[in-house]
Amino acid sequence: MPNIKLVAAHCKFTNLHCETFDKQALEFKKCYIKAVSRDYNYITIFINLKEVVRKVKVRVSLLKRANGWKPFLYDINVDGCQFIRNPARNPVANLFYQFLKEFSNINHACPYDHDVLIDKLTILNGTVKLPFPLGEYALDTQWVINNRMLLRVNGSCIYWKE
Structure with missing residues (x-):
């Protein structure tokens, strides 16, 4: 039986990949994980x-590693x-947005005519309180902007408790 508990846990990032499909429309200037210490x-x-x-339009898929990456709970559009006008209307998307919003300038409805920044996004001990099994998870996002598939960002983290 899986070890499913409501725990205050760490989520240490292990991988990040950013891809653009049209450099005339947007460009990644930065896309990296910075290790500060062994656990942070x-x-x-x-x-x-x-x-x-x-x-x-954003497609968000959550995956869990179990003999390869397998879909886990959420695959939403x-x-x-x-969504930015009323985040409460989509509780699943809002769950992911809550981790992101204090580190990002994604804070108003369209139009966006400025650069987008996610700066020093971290998930510290006690931040994550979800009834998920401990293990490795990935988040895959695909972004259709102005009716064109323009970017994909995916990454993974290890969800663990000390």
Whole structure:
């Protein structure tokens, strides 16, 4: 039986990959994991937008490593512009947004005519209180911007308790 408990746990980032499909529309200036200590690291992503963003559709998939990556609980599509206006309307997307919002300038509805920054995103001990089994998880996001598939960001972390 899996070890499922509501615990205050760490989530240490292990991988991050940022990909753009049209460098005329946007470009990643930064996309990295910075290790500060053995148990503490953070993510920084800086996206230079070269056109005004008026529509955003995001597909978010959560995966768990178990003899390869397997879908785990969530695979959702979100209208990003509508979501930012009222995050409470989509509790699953809001769960992910709560981790992101204090580290990001993604804080208003469309249009976006400025660069997007996620700066030093970390998930510290006690931040994560989810009834998930301990283990390795990945988040895969695909972004359709102004009706074009423009970027994909995915990463993984180890969810563990001391």
